[in-house]
Structures are given as C-alpha cells and as structure tokens.
Amino acid sequence: MSRVKFPANHDRFGCGMSAYDTFDRQLFFSFQEKEELPPCVEEAKKAAFEKVLSLAAQKEVIDMKNLKTTGHLEKASKKERKPTGLGKWRTALSAAAAAALFLGVCAANPAFASKIPLIGRVFEAIGNSYTYSGNFDDYITPIAGETDEDALSQTVNGMTVSLSETYVNNGYLYVSFVLETEEAFPETRADENTRPGVLCLGFRQSVLSADFCSGTIMLPGMSGIEARLMDDHTAAGILRVNLSQKDRNGEAWSDSMPDDFSVQMHISSIFGERDAGSQPRLPEDLYAAYQDGLTEAGISLEAGFGGKSASAYESLTEEQKEIENQLFSRMMADYYERYSFQDEYWSIEGPWDFTFDIHKNSEGVWSTVIDTRDILEVEELRVTKTPFEISVTFDRPYEPFRKNGIHFTGGDYVVVVFDEAGEYMGVAMPDVPIQDHPISTVTLYVCDWSEYMELKGYYWSPDYEEKAKEKTFQEYLAEHALYSTELAF
Amino acid sequence: MEDKIRQALSGDANAFLQLIDAMSDHMYKTAFAILKNDEDVADAIQDTIISCYEKLGTLKEPRYFGTWAMRILINASLHILKRRTPCLDASDDVLSFIPAVDDGFSGMRFKELLAMADSAYHLLLTLYYADGYSIKEIADLLDMNENTVKTRLKRAREQIRRELHESRKVSCES
Known part of the structure; x- marks a missing residue:
C-alpha cells in the first residue's frame, strides 16, 4: 500500500542504528521490490474477488427486499459498519443472540429436529433460506455410490461427513451434505451480514475429479457452501460448484460433460471461523x-x-x-x-474421500449465445437458464488493467438482470438465483463496470420508492446501459 | 486512500477490491514469510479477502484498514501453519515454527534475503521492510513486546549482513 515510506532521520531500531544506515536502506528497497504473484495465488485472488462481488450483489438483493417490505433501507445496520468503538462486542452479543434464536427455532420446529434423519432431505430442511432456493424435489436424486452405503458417510477425527443428495445441470453441481460431531459442533460464526444464518465454514485443499477428464476442480473454501446449524451436533449444507470454471488443465467440465459419470470428492480438512462470542x-x-x-x-x-x-x-x-x-x-x-493469538478458526483434519455417480439433468435448461462483437469489447455473451439460476458468461479480460488511473482486476462489464415484472434480480456474477421471480422473459443490461458502480446508487438510495414513481431502476439502466436484450424462455 | 476505505465501509465492494488489490504484493510477501509455500499462501489470501469483506463491520477506524487486514491475514496464515505443525500449541512462540525458505524459491530477491535470516525472523523482516510497519505496529500486530521486536529485528539484520558478507567473500575467492 502507499503507506510504505522509508522513515528517514530517526532511530528505527531504538538501539543506536541510524536510519541513514546504507545497509538498512538496501534491505528496505530489496524487500520493496514488487513480486509477480504466482499463478495459483493470482487464481485464488480472482476467485475471492468474484465471491466478494457475488456477496455484494446478494446483499443488494437483501437490502432491496428490506426496502420493498419496510419502505426504508436498514440504515442502522449500515451505521454499525462505521467506527463504533466497542462495536465488536456488541456484534458478538447480537451474533450469539441470533444463534440462540436460531437454535430455539430449530428446537421448536420439527422440520429441523435432529431426530428426523436429514440424509435424503437436506434441500427440504434448508428450504427457502437457500440462496438458490426453488423446487429441488423435482430435480435432486439421492446420492448413489459405487460401493456400500457406508462409503457415503465417513467419520474421521470425530467429524462424520455424509453426502445426501445431488443435482447437476449443464453448468452447476449441487451436493448436499450433513456434518455431525461427537462433541458439540464447533462454535462457528454465522454470516449475519450477507447471508443470514449461513455458517462461515468451508473445505480446505479439497478437490473434485471426474472419470471423464483428468483435471481437478478445487472445491470452494468458504465461498460456495451454505451450511446451517441444525442442532448442537449437526450442520447441514449444500455445496455448489460452477462447472464452467477452468480446471487445473485449463478445461471447463461443462464443455465435455457426459450424461452419466462418476465423481471423486476429496475433502482434506473442514474449517470454520469461530463465533466472536467464543472469544474470551x-x-x-x-x-x-x-x-x-x-x-x-x-x-x-x-x-x-x-x-x-x-x-x-x-x-x-x-x-x-x-x-x-x-x-x-x-x-x-x-x-x-x-489472550495471545486467539485462533480465529477451527479445523478438523480429514481426509474424507467419496466416490459417487452423477446423472446430468438437462430438464429446464435453456441456452443461447448472443453475438456482441460489434457492440461490446467481448465477442459473445453466453446465457444459460436452469431451473435455479440464470448465468451470463463472457471472456473477461482477466488480466489486470488500468482505467482512469485506477488499477482493476476483473471484468470491465457487469450484466444486470431484471425479471418479467421489471424487478431487479441481481448482477450475474456469473449467475443470479431465480428464486420466486417470474421469468417467462428477462431483460439483460450490460453496463460499463465502473459506471455501474455509480448507477447502482440510484436503486440503493433511501428515496428510491419516490424516484421509481418517475423512473424505475430498469428504466434508469436502460438509459445508461451499453447493451440490452430481452430473452423469452 | 481513506476515502476509498470509507467507500468500502459503506458497502462499495469495488472500492474494497481496489484496496485489496493494492495490498496484494504485501499480502503475498507476508503470507509467504510465514508459510513458504505458494499453494498455502493462495489459500490464506483467498480466505483473508472473503473474511475481510465479511468482517468490514468490525473495522473501527478506516485508517487502520491495512493493519486490520494484515492481522486477519497473519491469523489465517498461522492457522494453516498450525495445521501443518501439529506439535504447535497456543503457548508456543509461533514465529519460531515458521519453516525455512525452500531452495526452490531462491530466484526471488526478497526470498533470497529471507533465506539469510533465521526463519523465526521472516515475518518480522517482511512486516518491517516490505510492508513498512513501525516497531510499535508490529508489536501490536503480533502481540509482542516492542523491545522483543527491536531485538529480533536487530538480530535478523545482523544475520543477513553476516550472510551477505560471507557470500561476497565466497564469490570473490572463487
């Protein structure tokens, strides 16, 4: 960061060494030399950036739902983000209260009660709280392994991982799972900011491989998992993997995926972020x-x-x-x-290794390619609608670039999606969840990345409802978008 | 910079990513000083970016954004290090468990310099020389006494000076 300056003319070590010491200067400038990030670090950074943008888009949807239902944005929650001294402790209290409330709900609601087996009904148990919620009953299949049933439920170091159901369409793999611990489930922070109730846990150094290709896909860390606490010993969640991402051989599984194939899932360790309430x-x-x-x-x-x-x-x-x-x-x-180095994470080491069969389900999947080479600086937009998401992909100039003096890493376009009623669905990063939106038609608006960062303020503003009487966000975007198109499904 | 941090705090994800992007080099060097393995560094940086975004609400003062993010990175890196070093427990001086630089990475300048000092000093050297933190800031970041930071930095510096001197002597003799 720009904070780095060689602090001249004072005794940096406090032990008689002058700041003008040539050797000290040499060290400083040598350490300051910029390093090229290794490819794996650059990839990890890109994935994290995409996740942040996706979380931001989800938060916009949540905020806008609040706006629609309450008529005002939750300004109070925004103020909590500002410096508030001991806000950390207040946050800890509210997180603990939220967790207690959720556990109370679980105890009171037979649907969440642990005595009812979760295996085979994780999607149902998570229900509408899932970001990509929908009628999964028509699409999911119980996971079937090549060997005995036990192979789909394994206990290592006190943590039992059981796979439950799966659904694969042309672009995404969904796998539901249950985590059970003999001791109480490790206290884990719930992400109350962007995904209420979702535990901040993930798989580390874990990969997915398939029998039809040699490349492996890294399983998402915290980013692609939505797990919730079911009782004191049990969490259940859904892992969602984008199969359009390039594997380690630079190929996308979705390009060559057969209808039936076998998948190996290797989970090296499971980790979670401790609840702030668990800190002393x-x-x-x-x-x-x-x-x-x-x-x-x-x-x-x-x-x-x-x-x-x-x-x-x-x-x-x-x-x-x-x-x-x-x-x-x-x-x-x-x-x-x-409390020196209070570890903010817990982890349980595996490995847990699973092999199971997949049948691709293309029902309800619709795709098209829009030629944009004469309109945008990308050749085409690839649009896919599944029963649960609409994805829009294009070959982004992923190499870092500079624009208006600002250094960017990421795409330079955003694609904003509206449903048939003109309701904002989100920014396709690379997809938006359909949830209960009416989508016999949708409209896509492609905007300049940096310009959209300003445009979205129109929708976020507290007086949007008033402004919308004159001009809706869709109409506003229509005036500023570089390209738009309506798609009928 | 502070404006950008305020934008990030008010929910502008793009501003947040620009801040992180500007810190990438320092984040890499700091995580590498602890982990010495690019794959683990990739994990630590990915977790840190997402964690920082989700925890933005806990940042007290915008001007401490860099220190705050770096503390999250150091904690994430130490967590990975602890996984790799099962004998390490909370009462240990974690810095002394930082592995030495692998020879395979010696092509890079800052890694070469790191390799000349005891591994326990790598993080301190990186925070001080690469990231530009003051003694007091490092002491706060690592929960150490300021005098300990000063002493260790002095020793690290002396080690590097000695190693450089030796290597120059060898190259002159050959």
Missing part, C-alpha cells in the same frame, strides 16, 4: 481502565453494552477521537496480550 470476554479491569481514561480526559460517551453509541462518538472533536482511539487501542492491545 473483555476483562472488566481493562474496560474499567478505558472508562477511567475517558473520564480523565473529560470525554463522555453513552455506555451501552460495552461501549459508546455511534452518535455520541461522532459528536466528539477530532482531538477527543484521537484520545479515545489511543485508549481503545491500548485496551485491545492489552486484551490481545492476555
């Missing part, structure tokens, strides 16, 4: 010292759970904020010193 509580003496410091400095902050309110903080002068910040940093440094 902030010791009272540290908090008292922080409060005493504030009092001494004549700073008054409304004390809620462990801290100040955002509005009180914002009313401080810059000098007071600086003092408060020093006190807060000191308190947190002391906290971290007491």
Whole structure:
C-alpha cells in the first residue's frame, strides 16, 4: 500500500542504528521490490474477488427486499459498519443472540429436529433460506455410490461427513451434505451480514475429479457452501460448484460433460471461523481502565453494552477521537496480550474421500449465445437458464488493467438482470438465483463496470420508492446501459 | 486512500477490491514469510479477502484498514501453519515454527534475503521492510513486546549482513 515510506532521520531500531544506515536502506528497497504473484495465488485472488462481488450483489438483493417490505433501507445496520468503538462486542452479543434464536427455532420446529434423519432431505430442511432456493424435489436424486452405503458417510477425527443428495445441470453441481460431531459442533460464526444464518465454514485443499477428464476442480473454501446449524451436533449444507470454471488443465467440465459419470470428492480438512462470542470476554479491569481514561480526559460517551453509541462518538472533536482511539487501542492491545493469538478458526483434519455417480439433468435448461462483437469489447455473451439460476458468461479480460488511473482486476462489464415484472434480480456474477421471480422473459443490461458502480446508487438510495414513481431502476439502466436484450424462455 | 476505505465501509465492494488489490504484493510477501509455500499462501489470501469483506463491520477506524487486514491475514496464515505443525500449541512462540525458505524459491530477491535470516525472523523482516510497519505496529500486530521486536529485528539484520558478507567473500575467492 502507499503507506510504505522509508522513515528517514530517526532511530528505527531504538538501539543506536541510524536510519541513514546504507545497509538498512538496501534491505528496505530489496524487500520493496514488487513480486509477480504466482499463478495459483493470482487464481485464488480472482476467485475471492468474484465471491466478494457475488456477496455484494446478494446483499443488494437483501437490502432491496428490506426496502420493498419496510419502505426504508436498514440504515442502522449500515451505521454499525462505521467506527463504533466497542462495536465488536456488541456484534458478538447480537451474533450469539441470533444463534440462540436460531437454535430455539430449530428446537421448536420439527422440520429441523435432529431426530428426523436429514440424509435424503437436506434441500427440504434448508428450504427457502437457500440462496438458490426453488423446487429441488423435482430435480435432486439421492446420492448413489459405487460401493456400500457406508462409503457415503465417513467419520474421521470425530467429524462424520455424509453426502445426501445431488443435482447437476449443464453448468452447476449441487451436493448436499450433513456434518455431525461427537462433541458439540464447533462454535462457528454465522454470516449475519450477507447471508443470514449461513455458517462461515468451508473445505480446505479439497478437490473434485471426474472419470471423464483428468483435471481437478478445487472445491470452494468458504465461498460456495451454505451450511446451517441444525442442532448442537449437526450442520447441514449444500455445496455448489460452477462447472464452467477452468480446471487445473485449463478445461471447463461443462464443455465435455457426459450424461452419466462418476465423481471423486476429496475433502482434506473442514474449517470454520469461530463465533466472536467464543472469544474470551473483555476483562472488566481493562474496560474499567478505558472508562477511567475517558473520564480523565473529560470525554463522555453513552455506555451501552460495552461501549459508546455511534452518535455520541461522532459528536466528539477530532482531538477527543484521537484520545479515545489511543485508549481503545491500548485496551485491545492489552486484551490481545492476555489472550495471545486467539485462533480465529477451527479445523478438523480429514481426509474424507467419496466416490459417487452423477446423472446430468438437462430438464429446464435453456441456452443461447448472443453475438456482441460489434457492440461490446467481448465477442459473445453466453446465457444459460436452469431451473435455479440464470448465468451470463463472457471472456473477461482477466488480466489486470488500468482505467482512469485506477488499477482493476476483473471484468470491465457487469450484466444486470431484471425479471418479467421489471424487478431487479441481481448482477450475474456469473449467475443470479431465480428464486420466486417470474421469468417467462428477462431483460439483460450490460453496463460499463465502473459506471455501474455509480448507477447502482440510484436503486440503493433511501428515496428510491419516490424516484421509481418517475423512473424505475430498469428504466434508469436502460438509459445508461451499453447493451440490452430481452430473452423469452 | 481513506476515502476509498470509507467507500468500502459503506458497502462499495469495488472500492474494497481496489484496496485489496493494492495490498496484494504485501499480502503475498507476508503470507509467504510465514508459510513458504505458494499453494498455502493462495489459500490464506483467498480466505483473508472473503473474511475481510465479511468482517468490514468490525473495522473501527478506516485508517487502520491495512493493519486490520494484515492481522486477519497473519491469523489465517498461522492457522494453516498450525495445521501443518501439529506439535504447535497456543503457548508456543509461533514465529519460531515458521519453516525455512525452500531452495526452490531462491530466484526471488526478497526470498533470497529471507533465506539469510533465521526463519523465526521472516515475518518480522517482511512486516518491517516490505510492508513498512513501525516497531510499535508490529508489536501490536503480533502481540509482542516492542523491545522483543527491536531485538529480533536487530538480530535478523545482523544475520543477513553476516550472510551477505560471507557470500561476497565466497564469490570473490572463487
């Protein structure tokens, strides 16, 4: 980052060595030399960037649903994102409360009760809370292995992984699974920000291979899994893999996938992010010292759970904020010193290895290719509709590029999808979930990437409902899009 | 930069990605200083980017974005390191378990320099020289005493100086 400067003219080591020490300078400039990221790191970065954009798109949909149902955006939740001092502790409390509430719901709802076997009905149990929810009953099949039933349920290091159902269309593989632990299921943070209730857990160094090709696909870490806690010992989830992604041989499985094939899934380890609530509580003496410091400095902050309110903080002068910040940093440094390197993740080592059969189900799948070479800087848009998603792909200039002085990694177009009623469905990154949208027709708008970052503000604005009376987001985008087309399914 | 961070905090994913993109080189070097293995570094960086985005709400001060993200990266890298080193537990000095640089990576300058110092100093050297953190910031990041950071950096520096001197002597003699 641009923070890096050689701090001249002071004793950096505090031990008599001058900053003008030539050797020190040599070291500094040698370490500063830019490194080319190795291909695997670059790929991992790209995948993470795509996931972030996809999460952002999902969050937009959630926010807009709030807007539609409540008439206003949840501004309060946005304020929580701003500096709020001890907000971490408040977040921990609310996450714990949400988890407790969810467990309460599970206990009260027979559909989630652990006594009813989950195997064979994970999609049903997760139901409409799944991002790609829909009528999976007509499409899923119980997973069938080549060997005995036990091969689809394996216990290693106290964690039993059982595969449940699968569905494969032309572009995506869905596999549902159940994770059961002998001890209580490790405390895991739920992603309340973008995917409420979804546990932040994933598979690490895990791959998928198939008998029709030699390349392997890396299973998504946290990004492609939606798992939820079912009871104190059980989590159930759905793994979704984009088969249009290139495997390690540079080929996409979706290009050559036969109707029937066999898949090997190797899960090296399962990891999760600890719930902030599982971290040791902030010791009272540290908090008292922080409060005493504030009092001494004549700073008054409304004390809620462990801290100040955002509005009180914002009313401080810059000098007071600086003092408060020093006190807060000191308190947190002391906290971290007491609980040195509190590991933020848990992991359970496998491996769990499965082999199972797949039958591609092309029912309800529709595809087309739109020639855009005379309109856009990409040759074509490839559109595929399945019963659960609409994907739009194109050959993005993935190489990093510079535009208006800004360094970009990623595509330079976004494709925004609207349903037949003109409702915003999301940005195809590379897909949008259909959920309960009416889609006998959909309209695609292709916008310049950086321009869309501004355009979307129209839809996000708190007064959108008012603005929509004059001009809907769809009409607004129609004026600014580089290209649009309506597709009838 | 702070404007960009505020944009990211207000939900602009593109601003967030630009910030991360600008930090990529430092993230790579820092994770590599701990893990010494590009595949593991790829895992650590991927998890860190997604985790940072999801945890943006916990960032207290925009100006600490870099330090905050780097702490998440270091924790993710140490977690992977612990997986690879089952004997490591919470009471151990994790820095002393950082493996030495593999010879296969010696083509790169910063990796060559790292290889000249004891592996326990690699992360400190990277944070100080590559990422530009101050002694105090490193002490905060790694939950260490400032004097310990100073002493270890001094030792690392002396080791590299000695190694460079030796290697120059060898090349002159040959």
